[in-house]
Amino acid sequence: MTDDIAEHAAGSRSGRRNDPERRERIISACLDVIAESGVAGASHRRIAAAAGVPLGSMTYHFAGIDELLREAFTRFATTISARFEERMAAASDAESARAAVVAIIVEDVAHGTRDLVLAHELYTLATREPGYRALTTAWMQRSRAALERHFDPQTARLLDAMIEGISIHRALDDDPRDLAEVVDAVERITRSA
Amino acid sequence: MTDDIAEHAAGSRSGRRNDPERRERIISACLDVIAESGVAGASHRRIAAAAGVPLGSMTYHFAGIDELLREAFTRFATTISARFEERMAAASDAESARAAVVAIIVEDVAHGTRDLVLAHELYTLATREPGYRALTTAWMQRSRAALERHFDPQTARLLDAMIEGISIHRALDDDPRDLAEVVDAVERITRSA
Amino acid sequence: MTDDIAEHAAGSRSGRRNDPERRERIISACLDVIAESGVAGASHRRIAAAAGVPLGSMTYHFAGIDELLREAFTRFATTISARFEERMAAASDAESARAAVVAIIVEDVAHGTRDLVLAHELYTLATREPGYRALTTAWMQRSRAALERHFDPQTARLLDAMIEGISIHRALDDDPRDLAEVVDAVERITRSA
Amino acid sequence: MTDDIAEHAAGSRSGRRNDPERRERIISACLDVIAESGVAGASHRRIAAAAGVPLGSMTYHFAGIDELLREAFTRFATTISARFEERMAAASDAESARAAVVAIIVEDVAHGTRDLVLAHELYTLATREPGYRALTTAWMQRSRAALERHFDPQTARLLDAMIEGISIHRALDDDPRDLAEVVDAVERITRSA
DNA sequence: AATGAATGAGGATTCATTCAT
DNA sequence: CATGAATGAATCCTCATTCAT
Numbered sequence: 001m002t003d004d005i006a007e008h009a010a011g012s013r014s015g016r017r018n019d020p021e022r023r024e025r026i027i028s029a030c031l032d033v034i035a036e037s038g039v040a041g042a043s044h045r046r047i048a049a050a051a052g053v054p055l056g057s058m059t060y061h062f063a064g065i066d067e068l069l070r071e072a073f074t075r076f077a078t079t080i081s082a083r084f085e086e087r088m089a090a091a092s093d094a095e096s097a098r099a100a101v102v103a104i105i106v107e108d109v110a111h112g113t114r115d116l117v118l119a120h121e122l123y124t125l126a127t128r129e130p131g132y133r134a135l136t137t138a139w140m141q142r143s144r145a146a147l148e149r150h151f152d153p154q155t156a157r158l159l160d161a162m163i164e165g166i167s168i169h170r171a172l173d174d175d176p177r178d179l180a181e182v183v184d185a186v187e188r189i190t191r192s193a
Numbered sequence: 194m195t196d197d198i199a200e201h202a203a204g205s206r207s208g209r210r211n212d213p214e215r216r217e218r219i220i221s222a223c224l225d226v227i228a229e230s231g232v233a234g235a236s237h238r239r240i241a242a243a244a245g246v247p248l249g250s251m252t253y254h255f256a257g258i259d260e261l262l263r264e265a266f267t268r269f270a271t272t273i274s275a276r277f278e279e280r281m282a283a284a285s286d287a288e289s290a291r292a293a294v295v296a297i298i299v300e301d302v303a304h305g306t307r308d309l310v311l312a313h314e315l316y317t318l319a320t321r322e323p324g325y326r327a328l329t330t331a332w333m334q335r336s337r338a339a340l341e342r343h344f345d346p347q348t349a350r351l352l353d354a355m356i357e358g359i360s361i362h363r364a365l366d367d368d369p370r371d372l373a374e375v376v377d378a379v380e381r382i383t384r385s386a
Numbered sequence: 387m388t389d390d391i392a393e394h395a396a397g398s399r400s401g402r403r404n405d406p407e408r409r410e411r412i413i414s415a416c417l418d419v420i421a422e423s424g425v426a427g428a429s430h431r432r433i434a435a436a437a438g439v440p441l442g443s444m445t446y447h448f449a450g451i452d453e454l455l456r457e458a459f460t461r462f463a464t465t466i467s468a469r470f471e472e473r474m475a476a477a478s479d480a481e482s483a484r485a486a487v488v489a490i491i492v493e494d495v496a497h498g499t500r501d502l503v504l505a506h507e508l509y510t511l512a513t514r515e516p517g518y519r520a521l522t523t524a525w526m527q528r529s530r531a532a533l534e535r536h537f538d539p540q541t542a543r544l545l546d547a548m549i550e551g552i553s554i555h556r557a558l559d560d561d562p563r564d565l566a567e568v569v570d571a572v573e574r575i576t577r578s579a
Numbered sequence: 580m581t582d583d584i585a586e587h588a589a590g591s592r593s594g595r596r597n598d599p600e601r602r603e604r605i606i607s608a609c610l611d612v613i614a615e616s617g618v619a620g621a622s623h624r625r626i627a628a629a630a631g632v633p634l635g636s637m638t639y640h641f642a643g644i645d646e647l648l649r650e651a652f653t654r655f656a657t658t659i660s661a662r663f664e665e666r667m668a669a670a671s672d673a674e675s676a677r678a679a680v681v682a683i684i685v686e687d688v689a690h691g692t693r694d695l696v697l698a699h700e701l702y703t704l705a706t707r708e709p710g711y712r713a714l715t716t717a718w719m720q721r722s723r724a725a726l727e728r729h730f731d732p733q734t735a736r737l738l739d740a741m742i743e744g745i746s747i748h749r750a751l752d753d754d755p756r757d758l759a760e761v762v763d764a765v766e767r768i769t770r771s772a
Numbered sequence: 773a774a775t776g777a778a779t780g781a782g783g784a785t786t787c788a789t790t791c792a793t
Numbered sequence: 794c795a796t797g798a799a800t801g802a803a804t805c806c807t808c809a810t811t812c813a814t
Contacts, residue, residue: 019798038317040233044784056800059785117320124313126365127306128231136365158359158378165358166351172319172329185351188385189378237809249775252810424707426619429787442796445789499706506703510617512751513696522751544745544764551744552737557706558715571737574771575764601778623805635779638806 023061026051030072035114039069039121070131073122077135080115081142088146097150098186101159105167105182116171151190159189216254219244223265228307232262232314263324266315270328273308274335281339290343291379294356298375301360309364344383352382409447412437416458421500425455425507456517459508463521466501467528474532483536484572487549491568494553502557537576545575602640605630609651614693618648618700649710652701656714659694660721667725676729677765680738684746684761695750730769738768 029051033042044058044065062068087104091097126132140160147156166185222244226235237251237258255261280297284290301309319325333353340349359378415437419428430444430451448454473490477483494502512518526546533542552571608630612621623637623644641647666683670676705711719739726735745764 022799036321038233038321040231043782045782054800056787056802057798060799065784113320117317120313120317120320123361123365124231124310124317127310127313133365133367137367140362140365154374154377157362157374158381161358161362161378162355163358164361165354165356168316168357168361169333169350169354172316172326172333174326174330181347181350184347185354185382188351189381192381192385236807238807247775249777253774258809424619424703426617430789431787440796442798446795451788503703503706506699506706509747509751510696510699510703513692513699514617519751519753523753526748526751540760540763543748543760544767547744547748547764548741549744550747551740551742554702554743554747555719555736555740558702558712558719560712560716567733567736570733571740571768574737574768578767578771622803624803633779635781635808636777639778644805 022051022053022057026053026058026061026068027072027075030068031076031118034072034121035117039125042069069125073118073125073132073135076118077122077139080119081139084143085146088149091150094150094190097147098183098190101147101163101186102179102182105163105170106179113171116167120168155190159186162186162189215244215246215250219246219251219254219261220265220268223261224269224311227265227314228310232318235262262318266311266318266325266328269311270315270332273312274332277336278339281342284343287343287383290340291383294340294352294379295372295375298356298360298363299372301364306364309360348383352379355379355382408437408439408443412439412444412447412454413458413461416454417462417504420458420507421503425511428455455511459504459511459518459521462504463508463525466505467525470529471532474535477536480536480576483533484569484576487533487545487572488565488568491549491553491556492565494557499557502553541576545572548572548575601630601632601636605632605637605640605647606651606654609647610655610697613651613700614696618704621648648704652697652704652711652714655697656701656718659698660718663722664725667728670729673729673769676726677769680726680742680765681758681761684742684749685758692750695746699747734769738765741765741768 026047030042030047033047033050037046042065045055047068048055048058058065058068062071084104087100088097091100122132122136126136143160143163144153144156147159151159162185166182170182219240223235223240226240226243230239235258238248240261241248241251251258251261255264277297280293281290284293315325315329319329336353336356337346337349340352344352355378359375363375412433416428416433419433419436423432428451431441433454434441434444444451444454448457470490473486474483477486508518508522512522529546529549530539530542533545537545548571552568556568605626609621609626612626612629616625621644623634626647627634627637637644637647641650663683666679667676670679701711701715705715722739722742723732723735726738730738741764745761749761
């Protein structure tokens with residue numbers, strides 16, 4: 001107990017040797033840096049500074065920058081996927097599922113463009129490197145499976161693609177798009193079966 | 194003037210003195226390098242090597258790497274846009290326009306993934322830097338205008354987004370996608386008005 | 387104390403607590419690494435991996451990399467020296483001693499070039515650092531003493547040098563050398579007294 | 580002429596952009612550093628400092644540290660070889676050739692141990708990497724060819740090996756060896772034919 | 773007009789070593 | 794006693810850019 005007090009009093013000094021969250025913190029910082037400066041700007045130095053860890057710490061926790069990137073994007077894709085699934089699971093019928101899809105699209109923008117930027121960086125890697133393709137493939141499969149709780153497989157695929165396309169265009173559009181368009185898009189895909 | 198004469202005397206062998214091709218050649222090489230190694234890998238050295246021009250030539254023809262990138266992506270977006278417009282202009286009615294849209298999507302894959310990779314790289318830049326946003330905005334506007342020759346504005350927007358989304362998903366999908374799916378997607382967007 | 391009892395109870399399975407093999411195992415691994423990657427490539431990490439011991443173990447058993455290197459080369463020189471002495475002791479007269487010398491030279495190649503590589507690495511250190519010179523000096527003295535069982539001191543010195551030179555040249559030569567050459571070399575040195 | 584004076588007056592400033600000797604200077608510095616600190620210690624930084632050139636200059640003039648090492652050792656081997664040939668060419672008969680060989684061995688020590696250290700470093704590389712083997716092989720061939728001007732091939736080979744071995748042992752020996760030993764060695768090899 | 777030479781900043785990574793546990 | 798975690802220094806190399814020619 002006394003030790004605990006002493007430790008807190010000493011601030012972060014005693015935590016120096018054993019910092020179990022550090023790996024996680026680096027991954028988070030990595031995603032932050034990528035969101036701000038792109039994969040190209042995600043250097044050991046910059047990520048280390050963002051995470052508040054010494055430079056040498058980077059290659060201790062991750063075999064190389066590639067491993068770090070891979071883990072960061074894995075966590076990103078998993079997080080987004082989980083959020084998506086959660087929303088779909090919360091929907092009770094096709095009607096509320098449609099509303100959930102609209103919410104997903106609209107909220108991405110609310111999240112800042114952070115998630116979208118990260119998604120783009122991932123896509124860019126994935127179109128070039130098969131290793132990252134596994135990530136996007138799994139992501140797409142989870143999304144489709146989640147959508148299939150409420151829609152037939154073909155509709156689920158098309159809806160997933162529509163979400164993708166409309167999210168991108170909304171992000172690239174300078175004037176704020178109105179909600180009605182999104183609603184209409186979802187309607188067209190899901191009603192025409 | 195004397196110079197011009199001298200040049201003509203030399204037979205204007207290939208315009209070497211004022212080599213206008215060289216600038217173009219560098220831009221082409223730049224796009225090639227980006228397609229293969231990403232914006233991150235597009236260095237002066239590598240592009241110069243790909244273009245077969247001396248290193249010093251790079252900063253002579255382009256103020257910096259940014260200027261080169263900007264011009265390269267401008268040419269890329271313009272080329273793609275033009276091809277899109279052309280196809281739409283060639284369509285005589287909504288029916289053939291739909292077929293043209295399907296062709297566009299399916300052909301992207303035929304083109305290798307080169308165009309898609311480049312598009313992603315551009316999007317990635319655009320989500321972060323307003324300068325590149327102008328490029329993507331203009332591109333989108335041209336696409337929509339072209340689509341509006343055959344569809345109402347709202348449908349045009351949604352169709353454009355659908356093209357985007359389905360192209361991406363087809364590129365990231367490992368198993369070769371069915372053509373019927375694309376046809377269906379276009380139908381759903383354009384028929385439900 | 388209790389621990390000691392426990393250990394004995396465990397049957398002193400292999401002396402794990404005070405693992406004397408571990409030190410030896412590290413030294414062996416160190417020589418292996420040097421043979422393969424040179425002194426320059428002999429890092430704590432690599433040696434630890436080769437020995438199958440944890441990294442922290444290295445600086446626990448050896449004050450620093452220098453101490454480890456010194457011990458490794460000491461063992462190497464001692465081993466080679468002993469083998470040399472043994473062979474010489476086994477010879478009964480000058481004639482069989484000559485045969486033994488030939489065998490030593492020819493066998494080096496059989497041993498792979500491992501010993502020769504290690505010898506070179508040691509020489510390289512020795513020409514620069516007096517600490518390692520002691521090792522090579524002792525080695526040379528043992529060799530000469532062993533040769534002096536059968537030859538006069540001067541012949542012993544020259545023979546020792548000849549062994550050295552011919553071993554090196556045989557190792558660096560690409561075409562497999564003739565045994566007759568080695569025999570001739572030994573003859574010339576030992577017969578001309 | 581005026582320019583030359585001006586240039587010298589300006590010190591090293593005007594030579595900054597065009598320094599044709601720079602490559603050579605780096606190679607020389609590289610050999611110096613290797614002689615002093617070994618191949619292991621021959622880093623870009625250290626060599627650059629020794630040559631008085633900026634760090635970035637290193638990889639401009641040499642594709643990598645390997646290329647630099649290779650060129651440095653090539654120059655070293657060539658230089659030594661040439662000196663050897665020269666001495667042999669200067670000898671008029673077997674008797675003076677024998678004297679020349681003795682001089683070569685004894686003088687190596689006079690040269691400081693520099694050449695010998697460098698030779699060892701090269702051997703060490705050569706025993707491990709075939710690329711450097713070509714260097715040592717060529718060197719050996721030149722030496723033997725030079726010796727064959729005065730001795731039969733077999734004697735030349737053995738003499739070359741003897742030079743090698745005795746040079747090494749003399750360098751590793753702490754007490755200054757006397758000249759008589761060297762003379763005797765040469766005699767034994769060359770007289771017993 | 774065009775370019776080869778040059779360079780400082782920053783890239784990823786490896787390293788020997790320290791130390792809390 | 795033994796070790797996993799941690800780190801700053803130093804490694805090689807690539808880069809965009811400048812500039813004398």
